[in-house]
Amino acid sequence: MKISLIYPARQMGWWPALGLAYVAAMLEKDGHPVQIVDRNPTLMRGDDVDSYTRRLLGEFKPDMVGITVTTPLLNDAIQALRISKKEIPRAPVVMGGPHVSVLPEDTLHRYPEIDVVVRGEGELTIPEIASGKPLPEILGISYRSNGKTLSNRARPPISNLDDLPFPARHLFDMEFYLRPDNTVIRGIEGIRATHILNSRGCFHKCAFCAGSAVFGRGVRVRSPENIVAEIQHLINDYNIEGLYFAEDVFFTTKERAEALCSAFVETGISKKIIWSGLVRANAAPPELIEMMKDAGCVHVECGFETGSPRLLKLIRKGATVKQGYETARAVHKAGLRLLASTIVGFPTETESEFDATLNFIRDVEPHFVGFNKFVPLPGSQFFNELSSEGKLITDDWEVFHVSGSVPHHEQISYSTMDGPAFFKKFSENATGFIEDLNLAGTIISALETLEEKRYGFNFSPVKLEMFTIEAPDTEKEKYEFCWEKLLTIEKYDESFQAQDVFSKANLSSKVILSLFNNFGVHLMEDFRLRSAASLLHVALKEEEHPLLLANLGVLFFRRREYRQTEEFFASSLARAEHHRKRISRNLANTFLLRGRLKKAKKAYEAIDKDFQCHDGLMGQAVCHILQGDFNHAINCWTRVSEKGNLIVAKQNIKAAQSLITGGGRVIGFKPISQQV
Numbered sequence: 001m002k003i004s005l006i007y008p009a010r011q012m013g014w015w016p017a018l019g020l021a022y023v024a025a026m027l028e029k030d031g032h033p034v035q036i037v038d039r040n041p042t043l044m045r046g047d048d049v050d051s052y053t054r055r056l057l058g059e060f061k062p063d064m065v066g067i068t069v070t071t072p073l074l075n076d077a078i079q080a081l082r083i084s085k086k087e088i089p090r091a092p093v094v095m096g097g098p099h100v101s102v103l104p105e106d107t108l109h110r111y112p113e114i115d116v117v118v119r120g121e122g123e124l125t126i127p128e129i130a131s132g133k134p135l136p137e138i139l140g141i142s143y144r145s146n147g148k149t150l151s152n153r154a155r156p157p158i159s160n161l162d163d164l165p166f167p168a169r170h171l172f173d174m175e176f177y178l179r180p181d182n183t184v185i186r187g188i189e190g191i192r193a194t195h196i197l198n199s200r201g202c203f204h205k206c207a208f209c210a211g212s213a214v215f216g217r218g219v220r221v222r223s224p225e226n227i228v229a230e231i232q233h234l235i236n237d238y239n240i241e242g243l244y245f246a247e248d249v250f251f252t253t254k255e256r257a258e259a260l261c262s263a264f265v266e267t268g269i270s271k272k273i274i275w276s277g278l279v280r281a282n283a284a285p286p287e288l289i290e291m292m293k294d295a296g297c298v299h300v301e302c303g304f305e306t307g308s309p310r311l312l313k314l315i316r317k318g319a320t321v322k323q324g325y326e327t328a329r330a331v332h333k334a335g336l337r338l339l340a341s342t343i344v345g346f347p348t349e350t351e352s353e354f355d356a357t358l359n360f361i362r363d364v365e366p367h368f369v370g371f372n373k374f375v376p377l378p379g380s381q382f383f384n385e386l387s388s389e390g391k392l393i394t395d396d397w398e399v400f401h402v403s404g405s406v407p408h409h410e411q412i413s414y415s416t417m418d419g420p421a422f423f424k425k426f427s428e429n430a431t432g433f434i435e436d437l438n439l440a441g442t443i444i445s446a447l448e449t450l451e452e453k454r455y456g457f458n459f460s461p462v463k464l465e466m467f468t469i470e471a472p473d474t475e476k477e478k479y480e481f482c483w484e485k486l487l488t489i490e491k492y493d494e495s496f497q498a499q500d501v502f503s504k505a506n507l508s509s510k511v512i513l514s515l516f517n518n519f520g521v522h523l524m525e526d527f528r529l530r531s532a533a534s535l536l537h538v539a540l541k542e543e544e545h546p547l548l549l550a551n552l553g554v555l556f557f558r559r560r561e562y563r564q565t566e567e568f569f570a571s572s573l574a575r576a577e578h579h580r581k582r583i584s585r586n587l588a589n590t591f592l593l594r595g596r597l598k599k600a601k602k603a604y605e606a607i608d609k610d611f612q613c614h615d616g617l618m619g620q621a622v623c624h625i626l627q628g629d630f631n632h633a634i635n636c637w638t639r640v641s642e643k644g645n646l647i648v649a650k651q652n653i654k655a656a657q658s659l660i661t662g663g664g665r666v667i668g669f670k671p672i673s674q675q676v
Contacts, residue, residue, distance in 0.1 A: 193242030307360025628671030
């Protein structure tokens with residue numbers, strides 16, 4: 001039997017549909033000729049998606065059509081369904097995927113063109129349909145018979161995932177999906193990357209998640225040997241340079257994570273590719289984060305969801321805000337990029353809880369943020385509750401997408417805020433704070449990529465610098481005594497445990513200023529931004545010292561509050577008698593790391609002019625690097641090295657020349673837009 005499998009257009013060109021690819025592989029294993037009609041690349045290229053679908057179906061003339069669908073893709077799936085019925089009317093249409101697995105009867109009722117719905121995994125079910133097995137004997141399907149809708153008994157999940165063949169990626173346009181501008185790992189640009197599944201299912205029962213609709217509860221895993229074999233296949237046949245592990249959580253268990261990471265190191269995969277995975281805030285101990293890095297991981301995604309303790313309990317996340325902070329800190333200390341996935345607009349969420357999520361984002365200092373609106377996905381606990389209570393605002397499935405909705409449904413809100421107020425707040429932050437944060441993350445990630453061992457650049461001159469304040473010589477002993485006491489306090493919070501130390505030591509205001517400022521710097525270096533903010537703001541009450549103001553500028557930059565960043569640096573410069581060059585460099589570096597390259601270049605030029613130094617040339621060189629102009633960067637570094645003996649400049653010249661000689665391609669780096 002010839003079978004066409006259709007993937008609806010989704011306006012996102014990140015990766016091929018592995019679910020269809022697994023089904024296709026099983027069908028090919030049974031000897032069925034298979035075609036995948038992937039509408040997504042055609043849409044991304046701006047071509048006529050429907051004409052493309054009609055042409056491929058007409059040429060292949062399938063005996064059966066299968067369509068996979070998630071809730072936000074249902075409308076396009078139905079369009080593909082109707083095209084297939086018109087072009088190949090004799091071919092039965094089978095529909096599977098998360099949406100129809102949850103709502104099989106509703107789907108069959110709404111769309112009479114569908115002949116069979118496959119619930120759950122399709123790798124065993126669809127080959128049975130293709131073989132001609134009578135429908136009443138096939139587990140896991142719903143269908144019509146004598147005017148009635150029937151649902152057979154559920155099919156048990158596939159117990160041994162190693163029994164499945166590797167997904168049939170050859171049926172997709174893999175050059176489209178592996179093109180260098182296709183960002184599979186956030187912040188890692190210009191590489192041939194794709195995704196892979198090493199497990200199915202999840203132990204957890206988050207109220208907003210519908211992940212169990214297809215894969216069920218519990219977790220089934222592939223063996224490390226099987227995963228390594230697929231990765232080697234991807235390296236050998238597709239020349240991949242990066243992988244994204246797309247299951248719900250990479251850390252199924254500690255033992256599992258250790259086994260995978262060890263396998264990547266032992267087989268040399270850790271040196272052949274870079275990769276990214278998802279972790280949970282309550283299941284990512286620092287030692288395993290370090291092991292992930294050693295095994296080739298460069299980027300971690302964590303579903304923090306919300307900064308509200310109440311909402312974390314409501315959504316049954318199984319994690320705490322404190323665990324979120326600790327996980328983020330472990331990721332930062334390991335030197336990995338961090339994407340914080342968040343959702344706002346949960347049922348009963350208040351405006352203050354929305355703000356708590358924004359503050360949490362600032363505190364954990366992610367490189368990138370997934371900032372999503374809550375939607376009640378079919379199959380989730382929230383969907384079932386809202387539906388049974390008659391509180392679903394719409395059943396237009398097109399708007400059931402976490403990253404946004406079509407214009408006429410923009411005002412939807414399930415929170416305590418009304419629709420217009422919620423959407424205004426969401427939009428302002430999405431196009432302001434979040435957009436700025438992600439741009440800075442892109443720039444920082446680009447520089448970090450170039451600084452890694454294989455390229456060897458050093459961009460320390462454009463890192464924001466923090467400042468210590470010396471205590472008076474006459475009180476050095478008191479300072480040292482209190483400093484040691486501070487180091488023994490494990491947790492800082494807004495209640496300020498540190499003040500107990502100071503109140504018993506009879507300290508002058510100068511010593512208190514020095515201790516608060518310096519320990520605030522210590523906490524920033526340890527990625528404890530919330531505690532650092534408390535200390536530095538208390539210190540500000542003692543004295544508006546220029547170095548303290550500069551440190552507050554660094555703090556606000558790291559929290560992506562740029563207006564305050566520039567105000568603090570400007571205020572610091574207005575008061576400073578010393579360190580003016582270093583503070584000016586912080587301000588220029590802020591412009592650069594925000595992507596304001598024209599403004600940054602002017603600031604760096606002013607540094608050279610005002611202070612008769614080459615710090616400005618070093619900064620200008622990095623501006624050129626971010627625009628992909630390595631030759632002009634070399635010119636800047638050469639001017640520095642000719643008049644002095646700056647090791648960093650010579651190191652960067654050598655790295656850039658080596659890169660140009662080798663063809664100029666940097667795995668994981670792509671210049672930022674010239675229009676930034």
